[in-house]
Amino acid sequence: MTDVANAGDGENASAPATAKAAPKDPWALPDVSHLVVGVLGGTGDQGRGLAYRLARAGQRMILGSRAADRARTAAAELGHDVEGADNAECARRSDIVIVAVPWDGHAEILQSLRADLAGKLVVDCVNPLGFDKQGAYALAVPEGSAAQQTAVLLPESRVTAAFHHLSATLLQNPDIEEIDTDVMVLGDSRADTDIVQALAGRIPGVRGVYAGRLRNAHQVESLVANLISANRRYKAHAGLRITDV
Amino acid sequence: MTDVANAGDGENASAPATAKAAPKDPWALPDVSHLVVGVLGGTGDQGRGLAYRLARAGQRMILGSRAADRARTAAAELGHDVEGADNAECARRSDIVIVAVPWDGHAEILQSLRADLAGKLVVDCVNPLGFDKQGAYALAVPEGSAAQQTAVLLPESRVTAAFHHLSATLLQNPDIEEIDTDVMVLGDSRADTDIVQALAGRIPGVRGVYAGRLRNAHQVESLVANLISANRRYKAHAGLRITDV
Numbered sequence: 001m002t003d004v005a006n007a008g009d010g011e012n013a014s015a016p017a018t019a020k021a022a023p024k025d026p027w028a029l030p031d032v033s034h035l036v037v038g039v040l041g042g043t044g045d046q047g048r049g050l051a052y053r054l055a056r057a058g059q060r061m062i063l064g065s066r067a068a069d070r071a072r073t074a075a076a077e078l079g080h081d082v083e084g085a086d087n088a089e090c091a092r093r094s095d096i097v098i099v100a101v102p103w104d105g106h107a108e109i110l111q112s113l114r115a116d117l118a119g120k121l122v123v124d125c126v127n128p129l130g131f132d133k134q135g136a137y138a139l140a141v142p143e144g145s146a147a148q149q150t151a152v153l154l155p156e157s158r159v160t161a162a163f164h165h166l167s168a169t170l171l172q173n174p175d176i177e178e179i180d181t182d183v184m185v186l187g188d189s190r191a192d193t194d195i196v197q198a199l200a201g202r203i204p205g206v207r208g209v210y211a212g213r214l215r216n217a218h219q220v221e222s223l224v225a226n227l228i229s230a231n232r233r234y235k236a237h238a239g240l241r242i243t244d245v
Numbered sequence: 246m247t248d249v250a251n252a253g254d255g256e257n258a259s260a261p262a263t264a265k266a267a268p269k270d271p272w273a274l275p276d277v278s279h280l281v282v283g284v285l286g287g288t289g290d291q292g293r294g295l296a297y298r299l300a301r302a303g304q305r306m307i308l309g310s311r312a313a314d315r316a317r318t319a320a321a322e323l324g325h326d327v328e329g330a331d332n333a334e335c336a337r338r339s340d341i342v343i344v345a346v347p348w349d350g351h352a353e354i355l356q357s358l359r360a361d362l363a364g365k366l367v368v369d370c371v372n373p374l375g376f377d378k379q380g381a382y383a384l385a386v387p388e389g390s391a392a393q394q395t396a397v398l399l400p401e402s403r404v405t406a407a408f409h410h411l412s413a414t415l416l417q418n419p420d421i422e423e424i425d426t427d428v429m430v431l432g433d434s435r436a437d438t439d440i441v442q443a444l445a446g447r448i449p450g451v452r453g454v455y456a457g458r459l460r461n462a463h464q465v466e467s468l469v470a471n472l473i474s475a476n477r478r479y480k481a482h483a484g485l486r487i488t489d490v
Contacts, residue, residue: 026478026479134458134460135457135458136461137460137461138461138463138464167489170489180488180489181488184471186471209475209479210474210475210478210479211471211472211474211475212380212470212471212473212474212475213379213380213474215379215382216381216382216383216467216470216471216474218383218464218467219383219463219464219465219467219468219470219471220464220468220471222461222463222464223464223465223468225457225461225464226429226431226456226457226461226464226465227456227487228457229455229456229457229458229461230454230455230456230457230487230490233271233455234271234454234455234489234490236489236490237489238487238488238489238490239487239488239489240485240486240487240488241485241486241488242472242475242483242484242485243425243426243483243484243485243486244412244415244425244479244481244482244483244484245475245479245481245483
């Protein structure tokens with residue numbers, strides 16, 4: 001049942017127009033085309049896919065990796081002026097930093113980059129999953145979710161979560177023009193989630209949709225286990241659309 | 246990243262046709278039009294909405310409630326030959342039993358109906374959520390999820406989970422012909438999830454999509470917190486579609 005919140009949200013459509021400002025249009029998103037976007041773990045499938053798609057849309061992108069030479073090699077393969085750097089340089093030179101590292105190593109890498117990521121808009125897209133013979137399943141995270149762990153480890157950064165449900169295969173396929181999916185964006189600052197929604201919307205076919213505060217990131221991250229189950233059953237690259245929005 | 250599962254799923258498209266049976270069409274679902282469907286907690290918004298929609302589609306429905314007279318009153322209001330009964334009679338007379346009771350009371354009600362629900366196909370649609378000034382959030386469930394709690398409490402029943410993301414407001418609105426959403430269906434028996442997918446598909450506009458085993462129910466249940474956040478931001482009745490499936 002998804003209707004609970006419409007009761008008591010404090011909006012009163014019959015109030016005089018002068019009594020309070022009109023609610024902000026949730027689709028009025030900022031221009032982010034001038035921002036530099038880094039991808040930590042950028043040599044993995046998800047990181048390369050996101051960097052490729054965003055660079056192709058005209059975003060200035062920097063791939064980050066533990067080893068700068070590996071990042072530069074991967075960046076050169078992507079074209080579209082993508083640069084490569086070690087993770088620390090990638091973080092320092094970027095306005096927005098997407099965290100696409102493996103869950104195993106997530107905490108360690110972020111801890112080591114705390115100073116480099118201070119003040120940055122950090123977008124965690126990591127899905128803490130386990131795998132066994134029955135497929136994928138959600139891992140318990142002591143902080144609640146990967147994104148909340150990031151917020152704990154990076155108190156000077158602006159932490160959001162997004163880009164969990166995009167198929168790395170589709171992102172990387174140059175023959176695919178549009179990706180048919182919404183990106184759920186989570187965070188506690190509307191200014192920051194607006195920026196991330198705008199960034200998601202740079203990818204043709206994709207729409208960034210606000211989907212709640214960081215405390216509700218766990219289910220968005222672990223829903224990837226369900227999409228993997230659907231992929232198996234239907235031989236697909238499943239994504240998600242939010243309807244009526 | 247949702248692509249992991251396509252590796253190593255054991256299918257081999259180049260194997261001779263005679264070597265093994267063709268994979269079953271995942272959209273070849275059984276005819277469920279003859280089955281009687283009960284709804285425990287059928288006098289709540291979600292229960293009434295589901296019963297109304299399914300009855301309108303021609304399904305024989307029984308509303309269950311703690312008090313038979315309340316169930317009968319609610320059933321009469323819905324029309325479409327919906328019947329009312331106390332929860333135990335509703336369970337006994339139904340082939341499929343949808344659990345739409347409040348989370349607070351979920352375990353107690355199911356424990357009391359264990360014998361009545363033996364052998365039945367049980368569909369849990371309960372979302373364990375808490376609410377505070379910042380909106381909705383997922384509650385921790387000792388068994389993992391409401392659906393897994395049901396499976397523990399009803400060892401003689403066939404437990405599945407579905408119908409979490411349908412707006413009760415839309416379900417109950419007689420002017421709305423179609424509901425634009427997929428229903429994620431979870432369970433460990435393919436025969437049972439196929440039946441529930443077919444049942445979901447009886448509602449115009451709705452498609453039942455397999456979305457994994459019961460151990461992956463928690464994130465599907467608690468994703469309702471995110472849809473509630475989207476509803477607040479966009480003044481909507483959000484649902485979900487799975488793309489590329």
